Amino acid sequence: MRDLSKVPVTVVTGFLGAGKTTLISHLIRHAGGRRLAVVVNEFGTLGIDGAILEQCAIPDCPAENIVELANGCICCTVADDFIPTIERLLALDPRPDHILIETSGLALPKPLLKAFDWPAIRSRVTVDGVIALADAEAVAAGRFAPDPAAVAAQRAADAEVDHDTPLAEVFEDQLACADVVLLTKADLAGADAVATARAIVLAEAPRPVPVVALVDGAIDPGVILGLGAAAEDDLAARPSHHDGFDDHEHDDFDSLVHELGEIDDPAALSASVAALARDRDVLRVKGYAAVRGKPMRLLVQAVGARVRTSYDRPWRADEPRRTRLVVIAERGRVDAATVGAALAG
Known part of the structure; x- marks a missing residue:
């Protein structure tokens, strides 16, 4: 007889580059005997995070338990993608x-939480908790958390202008849904910035x-798994800027894929990416990038002008050696010609 208890689901949200994939990789490696399944949603058409997580697959979380949804925001494609994916994972034997x-x-977590009330899955899964990740250094710098007093003063001066940026709304919606907030990259931020970000x-x-x-x-997985929050029953306590809307758009952002052949100098590529971010x-x-003469694939991860690279795995014999990068920016800031010129060197 199949276990009729609900399968707990943990939603990991957070802004671009906050460290969500790194956290999930850690949880996979330290599952403590749990049979895990993972759903990864990418903004854009080039899947990177799913491939990274598949490198971490273990017997309790085999590669077939890792599903990537790369054809749209998960909270906008509930009926077409999310519900069927959850149903397929629940049908696995053994069940996760x-x-x-x-x-x-860029996803807003609340529409996703509402999906857990769908009849097809409501009796079978529960949202154990929502974990929001935030880059401590970025938050401390005020990039994604406007000063409420300053915003109030600006609005008082011009009531017709909305001074909340799209990035701030995403950040605030993610915090509003969270059961636990993780401040990531604490080593890079330093103690003072972590304290500021926490405040x-x-x-x-x-x-x-x-x-x-x-x-x-x-x-420790015990800190963020097993919370028993049943967040799908607690939506009123998780306000959103988009409450009252049936859906939302991501027209505030552009995502494009830039492709190159093999490169000669990883440092030069990193410098070009950083310059593009600043400009x-x-x-x-x-x-990822193909470095001429190197058998390993170079993984490229940049948050703003901070660029990190590492060799993650050997190139397979059946895949072309090429460089492919996803570039995400607010609408109107980049186009194919701009990105191509910036990364040509």
């Missing part, structure tokens, strides 16, 4: 003990939530 969902950095998060959150700083996604306010660049 826990499902992890990594949303895209900003607590001021923005609509209800008290634990705020934990971490490095490289390393956290065009690019939010995120991620992908």
Whole structure:
């Protein structure tokens, strides 16, 4: 007889480059005997995060338990993609003990939580908790958390202007849905910035939530799994800028894929990516590069002008050696010609 208990689902949300994939990789490696399944949602057509997570597959989370949805925002494609994916995972034998969902950095978590009330899955899954990740250094710098007093003053001066940026709305919606907030890259931010970021998060959150700083996604799974939040039954306590709307658009952002052949100098590519981010306010660049003479694939991850590269795996014999990068920015900041010129060198 099949177990009729609900399968717990943890939703991992957070802005672009906050470290969601790193956290889930850590959870896969430290599952503690749980049979895991993972759903990864990418913003854009080039799947990177799913491929990274497949490298972490273990017997309790084999590669077939890792599903990538790369054809749109998960909260906008519930009926077409999300519900069938969850149903397929629930049909696995053995059935997963826990499902992890990594949303895209631009996803609003509340529409996703509402999907767990769909008749097809409501009796079979429950949202164990929503984990919001935030880059401690970025939050401390105020990039994604406007000063409420300053916003109030601006609105008082011109009531016809909405001074909340799209990025701020995404950030605030993610915090509003969270059961736990993780401040990532604490080592890069430093103690003072972590303290500032913690204060900003607590001021923005609509209800008290634990705020934990971490490095490289390393956290005891017991801290964030097994929360029993049943978030699908607690939507009223998780306000959103988009409450009252049936759907939302991502027209505030552009995502494009830039392709090159083999490159000679990884450092030069990193410098070009950083310059593009500074000149065009690019939010995120991620992908991989083929370095001439190197048997390993170079993984490229950039948040703003901060660029990290590492060799992640050998090139397979059946795949072309090429460089492919996803570039994400606010609408109107980049186009194919601009990106091509910036990365040509």
